[in-house]
Amino acid sequence: MSLFIRKLSQNNVKHVVAKHYESQTLIFSSRKLSIVPSVYDGEKDPAPKFFSKNVQVLLKRLTRPDFAKVFRKRKNTDLPVLRTPIYKFLTNEQLESEIAKANKKADKLLQMPPIVKIQKPITDVLSKDPALVGYDTSKFVFTDITFGVANENRIVVERDPDGTLQSCDHEIRKRLNQVYFPIHGRKIKEPLMFTDTEKFNSLLERQEYEFILDRACIQYEPDEFTYQKVTSITYQHVDINTNYNLLRSTRHFGPMTFYLTWHHNIDNLMLELLQSGTVREAVLLVALRHELQADVTNGDVAQTIVQQILPTPVQLTKPDRLTEEDIQLDNKCVECIEKYIVSNSAMKSQHELALQGFREYYQHLIDLSRGLQKAHGKVSN
Amino acid sequence: MPLPPASGTGLYYAKAAKSIRLIRQGCTNRPFFHIAVTHRRRLNSQPVIEQLGSYDPVPNIYNEKLVALNLERIKYWLGKGAHVTTPVAEILGLAGFFPIHPRTYMTAWRNRQAEFERLAKEAEASENAQTSS
Amino acid sequence: MASKLLAFRSMICKPLPMIVKQTSFQHVPYNLKFFSVSPVACVNFFNKLPADKLWKSVTSVSNAGAKKGRGKGAGRIRIRDLNRGQMIGVGKINMLWPGLSAPVIRGRELLKQQRLPDDPERMEKLIKLRDSMTKFRRLKLSPIERGWSGSRMPGRSIGPPDPVGEDEFTGFDTKVLQLRSLLIMKGSLGRTRNYQAMVVTGNGQGLAGFGFGKAKEAPAALRKAKNRAGQKLMHFEIYNGHTIFHDFYTGFGRTKIFVQMKNEGYGLKCHRAIREICQAIGIKDLRAKVEGSTNLQHIVKAFFIGLLQQRSHQQLAEEKKLHLVEYRAENEHYPKVVASPSEVRTKEQISQNETLDFIQYVMNDKVILRKKKFPRFYETMPHYDIYLKKYERYRNHEKIRLNLKVEYGEIKSFLTDKYPEEQTQSDA
Numbered sequence: 011m012s013l014f015i016r017k018l019s020q021n022n023v024k025h026v027v028a029k030h031y032e033s034q035t036l037i038f039s040s041r042k043l044s045i046v047p048s049v050y051d052g053e054k055d056p057a058p059k060f061f062s063k064n065v066q067v068l069l070k071r072l073t074r075p076d077f078a079k080v081f082r083k084r085k086n087t088d089l090p091v092l093r094t095p096i097y098k099f100l101t102n103e104q105l106e107s108e109i110a111k112a113n114k115k116a117d118k119l120l121q122m123p124p125i126v127k128i129q130k131p132i133t134d135v136l137s138k139d140p141a142l143v144g145y146d147t148s149k150f151v152f153t154d155i156t157f158g159v160a161n162e163n164r165i166v167v168e169r170d171p172d173g174t175l176q177s178c179d180h181e182i183r184k185r186l187n188q189v190y191f192p193i194h195g196r197k198i199k200e201p202l203m204f205t206d207t208e209k210f211n212s213l214l215e216r217q218e219y220e221f222i223l224d225r226a227c228i229q230y231e232p233d234e235f236t237y238q239k240v241t242s243i244t245y246q247h248v249d250i251n252t253n254y255n256l257l258r259s260t261r262h263f264g265p266m267t268f269y270l271t272w273h274h275n276i277d278n279l280m281l282e283l284l285q286s287g288t289v290r291e292a293v294l295l296v297a298l299r300h301e302l303q304a305d306v307t308n309g310d311v312a313q314t315i316v317q318q319i320l321p322t323p324v325q326l327t328k329p330d331r332l333t334e335e336d337i338q339l340d341n342k343c344v345e346c347i348e349k350y351i352v353s354n355s356a357m358k359s360q361h362e363l364a365l366q367g368f369r370e371y372y373q374h375l376i377d378l379s380r381g382l383q384k385a386h387g388k389v390s391n
Numbered sequence: 392m393p394l395p396p397a398s399g400t401g402l403y404y405a406k407a408a409k410s411i412r413l414i415r416q417g418c419t420n421r422p423f424f425h426i427a428v429t430h431r432r433r434l435n436s437q438p439v440i441e442q443l444g445s446y447d448p449v450p451n452i453y454n455e456k457l458v459a460l461n462l463e464r465i466k467y468w469l470g471k472g473a474h475v476t477t478p479v480a481e482i483l484g485l486a487g488f489f490p491i492h493p494r495t496y497m498t499a500w501r502n503r504q505a506e507f508e509r510l511a512k513e514a515e516a517s518e519n520a521q522t523s524s
Numbered sequence: 525m526a527s528k529l530l531a532f533r534s535m536i537c538k539p540l541p542m543i544v545k546q547t548s549f550q551h552v553p554y555n556l557k558f559f560s561v562s563p564v565a566c567v568n569f570f571n572k573l574p575a576d577k578l579w580k581s582v583t584s585v586s587n588a589g590a591k592k593g594r595g596k597g598a599g600r601i602r603i604r605d606l607n608r609g610q611m612i613g614v615g616k617i618n619m620l621w622p623g624l625s626a627p628v629i630r631g632r633e634l635l636k637q638q639r640l641p642d643d644p645e646r647m648e649k650l651i652k653l654r655d656s657m658t659k660f661r662r663l664k665l666s667p668i669e670r671g672w673s674g675s676r677m678p679g680r681s682i683g684p685p686d687p688v689g690e691d692e693f694t695g696f697d698t699k700v701l702q703l704r705s706l707l708i709m710k711g712s713l714g715r716t717r718n719y720q721a722m723v724v725t726g727n728g729q730g731l732a733g734f735g736f737g738k739a740k741e742a743p744a745a746l747r748k749a750k751n752r753a754g755q756k757l758m759h760f761e762i763y764n765g766h767t768i769f770h771d772f773y774t775g776f777g778r779t780k781i782f783v784q785m786k787n788e789g790y791g792l793k794c795h796r797a798i799r800e801i802c803q804a805i806g807i808k809d810l811r812a813k814v815e816g817s818t819n820l821q822h823i824v825k826a827f828f829i830g831l832l833q834q835r836s837h838q839q840l841a842e843e844k845k846l847h848l849v850e851y852r853a854e855n856e857h858y859p860k861v862v863a864s865p866s867e868v869r870t871k872e873q874i875s876q877n878e879t880l881d882f883i884q885y886v887m888n889d890k891v892i893l894r895k896k897k898f899p900r901f902y903e904t905m906p907h908y909d910i911y912l913k914k915y916e917r918y919r920n921h922e923k924i925r926l927n928l929k930v931e932y933g934e935i936k937s938f939l940t941d942k943y944p945e946e947q948t949q950s951d952a
Binding site: 077081082083084087089091092093094095096097098099100101102103104105108109111112115119199 | 786788790844846851854862869870871874880883885931
């Protein structure tokens with residue numbers, strides 16, 4: 011099947027492939043799973059929504075960044091061996107500025123790969139000269155290697171044996187860009203892990219999601235069909251197996267959430283959030299859905315709650331103490347989620363059950379923290 | 392030993408005539424050309440003033456001949472009055488940067504003619520074979 | 525029977541010609557007329573002296589020669605046990621002696637004394653056996669057991685110290701660092717030899733100590749040193765279970781040691797004695813440079829002093845009243861606060877000429893001399909330039925070969941199928 015894709019893509023008719031893919035429901039099959047990839051190829055363009063400030067903020071918050079994980083030891087660095095650590099004596103102000111720098115670095119590390127519409131084939135004939143027929147049996151490809159031109163703006167043209175001079179399609183452009191201006195880590199030939207279905211499935215089964223997604227980011231452009239196919243299969247695999255925690259604190263969680271929301275498939279994620287007791291993030295997810303699809307009945311309420319949630323710190327672990335403001339906010343969140351479940355959820359009973367479990371746990375926590383406050387002599391209303 | 396920089400290492404005399412030409416690199420049985428600007432009276436084996444591109448005459452696996460052109464620098468040298476040799480002019484013509492060089496048309500015509508003759512000969516031969524049998 | 529055997533044995537022990545002579549006497553009818561009563565002198569060089577004296581005459585080296593070192597090593601003549609490999613009843617002539625070299629009754633048959641065919645290889649085997657005794661052989665140790673050099677003691681393990689009462693040294697191991705002989709003059713005995721040993725013992729989890737021992741014999745000195753080391757254990761903190769807390773400088777006498785903390789997996793790159801000490805303590809990664817005197821005892825003492833003078837990160841932070849922050853390259857240099865003081869100074873409270881650089885501070889303002897790196901001797905020669913120019917052509921070949929192997933499984937390209945005749949030519 012992958013052969014089929016390659017053959018088609020060689021003919022530069024990716025757009026057709028995408029259409030073909032959906033209509034015929036060619037299934038990316040393996041022993042266990044059969045996932046139909048869905049790409050961003052409809053009439054609606056996801057880019058403006060994805061790059062809008064509201065959505066970016068929501069996606070970043072949903073990533074739940076844990077610095078211990080963001081700055082973990084990575085396998086795919088350029089360091090062949092470890093280095094001796096460096097130590098510094100810092101004052102409070104210096105430490106704060108260093109931490110601010112680290113936050114910036116974390117933002118960079120967590121920068122999400124863009125989500126854009128699938129690219130259109132380039133068909134731009136510059137000139138036709140039938141008098142050149144017979145000059146050569148192979149075509150000439152000309153690349154402008156002028157210094158300081160971005161890859162996407164580079165002039166790459168081809169002279170076919172029939173004398174036509176035309177701009178090259180994306181595939182040839184990408185190849186020649188890689189030949190003359192190599193990107194570190196990108197291969198001219200597609201790696202086997204993407205072309206060989208068996209190898210790809212074995213990676214999925216081993217839950218090497220981050221490796222797949224990182225490599226896909228390097229190997230492909232975000233508007234390529236193959237990129238969107240690979241990522242969509244991976245996201246769906248994560249969703250089916252509820253392995254969200256493997257992608258949390260990485261730059262791929264946001265695009266995954268966006269993908270699931272865009273394709274009306276957030277029920278699993280919502281269930282996971284409710285079961286893990288993070289109602290605030292559940293509200294963020296509802297707000298995200300309202301932002302993208304605008305089909306949530308109490309979407310405006312969710313969006314107002316989001317404004318209150320965003321200034322609070324990220325909850326990495328379950329809290330053991332609660333303040334009155336926390337309790338108020340969480341109660342609002344629970345109400346919002348209740349309405350959402352009634353009106354928009356596709357897995358009503360399961361969501362209800364999870365929310366009920368959270369309520370019981372939360373009531374216990376409230377009693378505990380209020381009791382503690384009482385014991386400490388700080389009696390509140 | 393690192394490669395010499397693309398800016399070239401050759402001596403530059405402002406008033407001497409320049410030429411943009413193909414300079415054969417590669418090895419035995421494997422030609423590869425640099426498109427470079429150098430003094431007109433200088434040998435190809437000597438250091439050039441600047442490299443402006445490359446041309447690989449051997450088709451790759453996709454049956455393409457790859458040409459790289461630093462159009463900005465080519466324009467600069469043309470503005471300086473550099474002479475362009477015929478092979479380079481042909482390449483630039485095919486790229487759509489220059490008008491097609493007459494020699495390209497001549498070669499194409501000759502190739503077509505040769506092909507036509509070959510086909511005619513073949514047809515004749517097959518006819519003869521049919522009549523004799 | 526027994527007396528017979530004894531007689532036999534005496535006959536065998538005598539040189540063979542004598543036996544032959546005697547037997548021949550038995551057969552010849554004695555002419556008693558000429559029978560002489562004077563004793564036959566059956567005495568020669570070989571039976572006049574005992575074997576050990578004979579051997580001494582061969583192997584002994586004169587006093588002067590011994591002082592020069594003669595009679596040692598590979599050329600030394602050694603005493604051979606000529607009785608080895610020989611059995612009573614088996615000799616040059618292969619005889620069957622019932623009751624001696626064979627049972628009297630075999631099955632239902634009474635065996636008779638008879639001559640068997642000669643064994644031609646018997647003598648060769650004997651000579652081979654005797655030669656094997658003479659060959660000089662060094663004591664062989666397995667590569668794990670051996671110390672710094674061959675079968676000598678330094679660097680070798682001699683087990684944990686002996687238990688004191690009920691307390692046992694479980695998990696401890698002792699390494700010999702030094703074993704040397706000292707000569708001392710005594711009024712009554714003259715020059716006498718004493719052995720001095722220095723060992724380090726430790727359990728690899730922070731507990732270690734070193735000790736000296738002197739005795740007339742090497743093993744006794746080692747034992748003394750080992751037990752003394754067991755009594756002088758010190759505890760050392762190990763940072764993250766693999767290295768020291770910070771770089772430090774330490775010295776003893778004219779010995780100077782610059783020790784550096786290192787990342788995990790770096791290993792112990794230091795003097796061999798320091799390496800043994802680190803292994804005894806449980807330090808896994810460290811670099812140390814010894815400068816000045818390389819007196820082994822001074823190195824050991826200096827290193828232990830340096831380790832004891834280390835300050836923990838919390839101590840350093842308290843001393844400086846500043847946060848101590850760790851940056852690791854593998855964590856993208858994320859500032860991790862390893863120690864915070866109870867109160868932190870502000871920028872204004874830090875004087876201008878204070879040492880703020882961590883390494884400079886922990887080294888007590890001692891600066892390591894970084895020597896200029898000179899090019900390798902061949903890098904300045906013209907042939908190296910030529911080599912580099914020639915290699916420029918092949919600089920990518922290995923990568924390309926690898927890529928081709930990945931793509932096609934062998935070294936070929938898409939042109940190989942197009943021009944198969946090239947393939948056959950190159951193969952032939």
